[in-house]
Amino acid sequence: MSSTLPGKFYTSRHSHGTFAIRQFGPVEMTERDDRCGGTLRASAVPEDECDLSQECETLTHSHAPVVVVWRNVVLMSVLHTAAVYGLVLVPSASAYTLLWTVCCFVFSALGVTAGAHRLWSHRSYKASLPLRIFLAIANSMAFQNDIYEWSRDHRVHHKFSETDADPHNASRGFFFAHIGWLLVKKHPKVIENGQKLELSDLKNDRVVMFQRRFYKTSVVVMCFLIPAMLPWFLWAESLWVGFFVSALLRYTLVLNATWLVNSAAHMWGNRPYDVTINPRENRFVAFSAIGEGFHNYHHTFPYDYGTSEFGCKLNLTTGFIDLMCVLGLAKDRRRVPSELVMARAKRTGDGSHRSG
Ligand SMILES: [Zn+2]
Ligand SMILES: [Zn+2]
Numbered sequence: 095m096s097s098t099l100p101g102k103f104y105t106s107r108h109s110h111g112t113f114a115i116r117q118f119g120p121v122e123m124t125e126r127d128d129r130c131g132g133t134l135r136a137s138a139v140p141e142d143e144c145d146l147s148q149e150c151e152t153l154t155h156s157h158a159p160v161v162v163v164w165r166n167v168v169l170m171s172v173l174h175t176a177a178v179y180g181l182v183l184v185p186s187a188s189a190y191t192l193l194w195t196v197c198c199f200v201f202s203a204l205g206v207t208a209g210a211h212r213l214w215s216h217r218s219y220k221a222s223l224p225l226r227i228f229l230a231i232a233n234s235m236a237f238q239n240d241i242y243e244w245s246r247d248h249r250v251h252h253k254f255s256e257t258d259a260d261p262h263n264a265s266r267g268f269f270f271a272h273i274g275w276l277l278v279k280k281h282p283k284v285i286e287n288g289q290k291l292e293l294s295d296l297k298n299d300r301v302v303m304f305q306r307r308f309y310k311t312s313v314v315v316m317c318f319l320i321p322a323m324l325p326w327f328l329w330a331e332s333l334w335v336g337f338f339v340s341a342l343l344r345y346t347l348v349l350n351a352t353w354l355v356n357s358a359a360h361m362w363g364n365r366p367y368d369v370t371i372n373p374r375e376n377r378f379v380a381f382s383a384i385g386e387g388f389h390n391y392h393h394t395f396p397y398d399y400g401t402s403e404f405g406c407k408l409n410l411t412t413g414f415i416d417l418m419c420v421l422g423l424a425k426d427r428r429r430v431p432s433e434l435v436m437a438r439a440k441r442t443g444d445g446s447h448r449s450g
Contacts, residue, residue: 158258158281158282158283160278160279161278161279162277162278163277163278163279166276166277167277170273170276170277173342173345173346174346176338176342176343176346177342177343177345177346177347179338180338180339180342180343180346181343183334183335183338183339184339184343186335187331187335187339188325188329188331190325190328190329190331191325191329191331191335191336191339191340192339194321194324194325194340195321195339195340195343195344198235198321198340198344199344199347199348200384200410201232201235202232202233202235202236202237202317202344202345202348203236203348203351203352203383203384203411204229204232204384204410204411204414205229205230205231205232205233205234205235205236206233206236206238206244206348206352207383207384207385207386207411208229208411208414208415208418209229209230209232209233209241210233210238210241210244210245210248211248211386212399212401212411212415213226213229214241214244214245214296214299214302215244215245215248215249215252216396216397216399217295217397218396218397218398218399218427218428219399219415219419219424219425219426219427219428220424220425220426221418221423221424222422222423222424223301224423225418225423225424226299226301227301230301230302230304230305231312231316232316233305234305234309234312234313234315234316234317235316235317235320235321236317236345236348236352237313237316237317237345238349238352240302240305240306240309241296241302241305241306242293242296242297242302242303242305242306243306245293245296245302246288246291246293246296247261247284247288249291249293250284250287250288250291251356252393252396253287254283254287255371255372255373255393256360256371256372257283258281258283258284259281259283259284259286259287260284261275261280261281261284262275262353262356262357263275263281264356264357264360264361264372265372268357268358268361269357271353271356271357271360271361272350272353272354272356272357272358273353275356317341317345318337318341318345321336321340321341321344321345322336322337322340322341323336324336324340325340350382351379351382351383351384352383352386354376354378354379354382354383354387355379355383355386355387355389358376358378358379358387359373359374359375359376359379359386359387359389360372360373360374360389361374362374362376363375363376363377363379363387363389363390364390364444364446365390365443365444365446366390366391366439366443366444366445366446366447366448367390367391367394367395367435367438367439367442367443367447368390368393368394368438368442368443369442369443369444370442371390371393371394373389373390373392373393374389374390375387375388375389375390375391376389377408380402380408380409381408384409384410384411385400385401385402385408385409385410385411385412386401386411387408388401388402388403388404388409391403391435394438394442395430395435395438397428397430398428398429398430399412399415399427399428399429400412400415400427400429403430403432403435415427
């Protein structure tokens, strides 16, 4: 597969380093983008990787033996127990601490949605160096593997959705797609196909590689120490409450919100854009994951920076990227023209498409 992967896409379209160009109008896609998206069905970079469609279809569902990673089972059990305890502590937290916890939730979620997902996995817009640094710090607060690994897994997910090469293959059920995939060893097909991916854009991004190099330290500081200690330092909240509510409960909520995109949004909801794929439009997931629940649209048009045709509606991440463009920190937002969306919905949708 690697030999068929063109390397030009990422290297030619991403500029590293600062820039001050302001572009307020989203970049529109062409007919060709839609065609390729339709052929490949779920590609992260459809117009350059249409030649992979054959391989998508040849992958089958031959499950390898499941090898449980007990360390992860214990860690996830402890984390979720601690989060429930954090929930019990919520009434004893001050209003400032609760507000701080919400801020940490949104900040860390943006590190995943606007950062690892829409910027680094899909290259659906361009970000200046200061914004990339901001998003990398936010991403460390989310502690969902470093940007490089997250983006690699996500590209594999799009290319090989609902097959053995999909890291969180939803055809193996809700539990596997949600959290189970992190509790067992990766299917050999995931590793095999992940290694074949063209990732030079990520390797050439100094912010991505710096975060990867210092990932553990950055997680300890951003995901645990700062969320727990800032309330104690600034308004004398107890460290205990800060740690269990702002750090552990908040971390667990962001994790589950992200996982819902892989589980619920691959199972429940309408398919207005492409009825032949599993991903669905799920408003609850859109709300929880600050805009990532419009998943039928996203898998149909993965290069659209908004992951939805409805702008900022239930989509805080799109609002954030728009704001960054106004501030001159982002540019070149890629967008699918509405005529193309309508035509696609008419051609392959389930008939539930609405215009708002
Ligand atoms: Zn995606
Ligand atoms: Zn998906």
